[in-house]
Amino acid sequence: MSVSGQGAGEERVNPGASADATAEAVNFLRGKPSLIILSLEEMAAMAKKLRRHVIKMTGKAGSGHPGGSLSAAEIVTALYFKYLRHNPANPRWQDRDRFVLSKGHAAPLLYAALAESGYFDVDELATLRALGSRLQGHCDMTTILGVEMSSGSLGQGLSFGIGMALAGRLDSRDYRVYVLLGDGECDEGQVWEAAMASAHFKLDNLVAIVDHNKQQIDGWNREVMNLEPLAEKWKAFGWHTIEVDGHDPSQLITAFDEAKQAKGRPTAVIAHTIKGKGVSFMENNPEFHGRAPTAAEVERALEELK
Ligand SMILES: Cc1ncc(C[n+]2csc(CCOP(=O)(O)OP(=O)(O)O)c2C)c(N)n1
């Protein structure tokens, strides 16, 4: 397909898609606002909006991963609605900043951010995990414009980000690459191979953000696999490392600014968060790692997220 505008190529999003479906996608994108940039106050409201989407989507689907989607709401909001240089009207713009959702089970959150940014219609969010929907439980980069990597098998996103960062350097492009990892995901050896390689290649156009909610699928990290001292580990691997409150957009923005100033090495942002953030009965409750809220729970959650 071709998408009009700066950097547009002759790339097809989904080689298997019919010409009609492709034309429909392109028509939808034309005429959309190119970029939404929010104030700090508006970002807090957007994070809440994304949380509401996550609750409704997983509730309707009857499955999915609400906990790790809710914990990363401000991180994804700060990127999509303030920090990333991107253009929903031209998703394949070659100079766009790249966002890789390495913790691919948080797909509902990414879908919500993409829809609210204008990549596709918000109504489509209701099709999460439905048969035939583009919005499967884990993202597919071949079907959704705006998804940079098909993820879900944990541990791979940082390696993928290295490829993007090296390609940017080779092509003399100044885009930046942001990879969001889970803290449980950091149990994967591949993450540390990638951490070593990023520092070796002095990738100062690469930022890893760790959603440090202290829990993974089976409960607390400290009981499953102790990660601490996590920030010290990234430092020891040669990364400029910053710790922030991952629910404070201003701290996230300041960290991304600081990352731009760090020359000759990649930056790790350790974002301290709460799994299930925003919904009292989901917060720090490992049950909601991979369980959808019931209809009654959806109602209670939405009441809290008003
Ligand atoms: C390679 C691989 N092993 C196991 C899983 C199953 N799995 C899905 S989510 C998850 C826990 C991830 O924990 P964390 O990275 O901390 O995610 P968060 O707390 O942000 O939800 C696991 C083990 C997977 N998706 N990929």
Ligand SMILES: [Mg+2]
């Ligand atoms: Mg976690």
